[in-house]
Amino acid sequence: MTPERFDNMKILSIETSCDETAIALLEVSGLLDKPEIKILGNTLLSQAKLHEEYGGVYPSLAKREHQKNLPILLEQTLKQAGLDLDVDTECQQIDFIAVTAGPGLEPALWTGIVFAKELSQKWGKPVLPVNHMEGHIFSVLYGLESPLELPGLALLVSGGHTELVHVRSFGDYHIVGRTMDDAVGEAYDKVARMLGLTYPGGPKVSHLAEISREKRPSIDFKLPRPMLHSGNLNFSYSGLKTAVLYKLKAEGRSDEEYKEDIARAFEDAAIEVLIKKTQAALDELGDIKSLIVAGGVSANSYLRSELAKLATRHPETKLLLPPSELTTDNAIMIGLAGFIQATLHPEKLSPGYIGGALVAEGNLSLNSPTLPRS
């Protein structure tokens, strides 16, 4: 079946799955593999500073902040697009609303869903539920120079997920590997905390590791590479985090140089496992035309340099990374996943798809045969 082609589709997208409140208004045209994307409006408020003292995201605080921020961001987004929220006829130009339905923190997800349903009822426009991870995968569509070739393999690395996904075609995903415990971003955040750094700690740990690499050619200790030889494509990061804790306790050192070396040893181990499992997935699946790496940790410069080396060993596979501003959570990627869903299922754009049974699903998986229906 050839998917429908839409032109100038205006999508209002909403993201509240974790600690970023984000709204975008996109105008998208063309085919799935190389849509023409115009950003008419795009706003984002990060709550990272507020969650700093908890060392991670505090769900009820996230919920309260999303509720407070959503109306403000909506007004700003529409204003950027030249639309007036108070003039219903202007908002009628919007074709549909896309909202993250999961995975994520349920109280946080609900705020976006309730807000989307209210707008959908006010404007009489359909609302499509989006899988946040599908959003991360297709963040690479933004700024793409040549059409996205599938089948692909997606390595999704964020604060909540570490997954290898076989992207067989648009809308057809199969998870081939996942973490058995902590996500890699979560491990970065926990190690950051052990080193006295604040949330989100990924970029800070990575910065320390870079300093160690610049100053010293090598370090004299190694941390374990969990599940490297597990014989499958799964990951585990909780043991590595504990290994860091023991190492810190055993040595009793807390000087800067030692922290830099610990950060480096942790990063070396964490990233080597990501690279080796990705390599194994490429070999096992075969015929992978694109390797997509997305999610917050895909901003990591050491991971990017190791991926570039991997790519040279797989010339048949094109390495695709989102632009750095789209690595962490944002609403643009949610709008793009909404565009894919609307193109594959144009029946969902009928006015019957308003609000209704749309629910938050904290553990929503990309393997789900169908997304929750609105």
Ligand code: KG4
């Ligand atoms: O995708 P994301 O914004 O949110 C989730 O959906 O989880 O990812 C956030 C995660 C945090 O754990 C953060 O520490 C990590 O991405 N992160 C990084 C870097 N930038 C963000 N980890 C390592 N190196 C980075 N440069």
Ligand code: ZN
């Ligand atoms: Zn995310």
